[in-house]
Amino acid sequence: MKAITVEPKQPGTARLEDILEPDPRDGSVLVEAIAVGVCGTDTEIVEGKYGWAPPGKKRLVLGHESLGRVLDPGASSSLKIGDLVVGIVRRPDGVPCPNCAIGEWDMCTNGQYTERGIKEIDGFMSERWRIEPEYAMKVDRSLGILGVLLEPTTVVTKALEQVVAVGQRAFWEPRTVLVTGAGPIGLLAALIAMQHGKEVHVLDRVDAGPKPELVRALGATYHTGRVADLGFEPDVIIECTGVGQVVQDAIRGISAGGVVCLTGVGAGGSTAGPAVADVAAAVVLKNNVIVGSVNANKRHWYKAGQVLARADRAWLAKLISRREKPEDFANALKRTPADIKVIIQFAEA
Known part of the structure; x- marks a missing residue:
């Protein structure tokens, strides 16, 4: 399958390439990518300013603002085929610190958390990705592709x-x-x-x-x-x-x-x-x-879903100023004065 990857801290190494299908050990829920939002974090990782590949790997799959469609819910009893989902970005550290231990991983005190597409876990800029059921947030179906706005919300x-x-x-x-x-x-x-x-x-x-x-x-x-x-x-x-x-x-x-x-x-x-x-x-x-204030825990993801569900769809749609294909990801990383939120679209919602 195709994915947009980078060698962290090495400028000019981002590329669209073939990678292996996602490993079931990465999560029992298999998801087809619909869209991934692009933000300054992605640009800075591509510029080599920071980023960490998964242990044992040289390259990192980019992308932390996700939207996908469930292909196989696996062991999840709350998800079904066709559901729109967004993947939570941060994972608690393995020690864990007191905040991570109670699910407040956004307030991690020892810095050993991991993050999809940023720090030691592959992101969502691939045609398919896997996720643990507890980190898959179902999106109001009426939002369609606007569900990609959940993470920034x-x-x-x-x-x-x-x-x-x-x-x-x-x-x-x-x-x-x-x-x-x-x-x-x-x-x-x-x-x-x-x-x-x-x-x-x-x-x-x-x-x-x-x-x-x-x-x-x-x-x-x-x-x-x-x-x-x-x-x-x-x-x-x-x-x-x-x-x-x-x-x-x-x-x-x-x-x-x-x-x-x-x-x-x-x-x-x-x-x-x-x-x-x-x-x-x-x-x-x-x-x-x-x-x-930085990042968010599961409570905030739930509340953000409520915010988008209440919002005017026509207004939200205007936040997405540009859509690029995966092969044109380099264009998505270049901001123009008219841009608000640029997304890379893998499939129709």
Whole structure:
């Protein structure tokens, strides 16, 4: 069968190649790939920045944003042939740490977790893949190919859960939510905040194209410029860019008692000298909280499925801006200004 693979930490080694059929030891559920979402993680692995092949192998099958159709449910009593499923990405470490031991593997404390398509387990960019029944999440059939959005939805589902948990340290009734960055993660964060009845604002650098239209279609407000220019202090900021200046502006611009949740992963842009102390002082004096959030556990996957099931299908469809065939995977890794979510499509949903 065909799969898109890479030799981790070796730039320029990604290719579409023939590999063996998935080993039954990798999971009793056999799945036909329908689509795989492409994100910055995939691009960075292809660029050689990180990634780990399975033990004993040199190459890694890419892809962690999956959607597939069950060909053989194996030992699963809850799945049947034809069901649409998405594969959970992370696996608990083998020690395990206390969090992994209770299923909170997204909060792993020793770093020995593994992840499909990223860290020591092959991903989903293959014509067929296997998965353990407990890590296969059934998708609402009416979503069709839109089920490929489940994994990115889990990221912000967890982020909003973290915000609520932190906010409950005191009396807190947040009304306004600002999302910085109108990529797929940011737009899905805005969707969830709208479903929770909040006044939602989205800040991004582009002033035309599909992003402003998608935000307005949700009933949220779109902004360009800087956080300081908004004219109000949000109660919650979900930061989805990872850009140093935007992160600093978010911390400075949050309301008293507010929560800033960082979901974007960036690099560089260090701030030196008294500016760091100034930002810290602002946090202290306003009783703010800054929390980082990454990955998701099974509870968040379940909640994310509910988010997508409630969402307007026509709006979700506009998040998928481009579909590429497996043989054109290199094009999928090249972002254009009009892109939101690019997918590699293996089959029809």
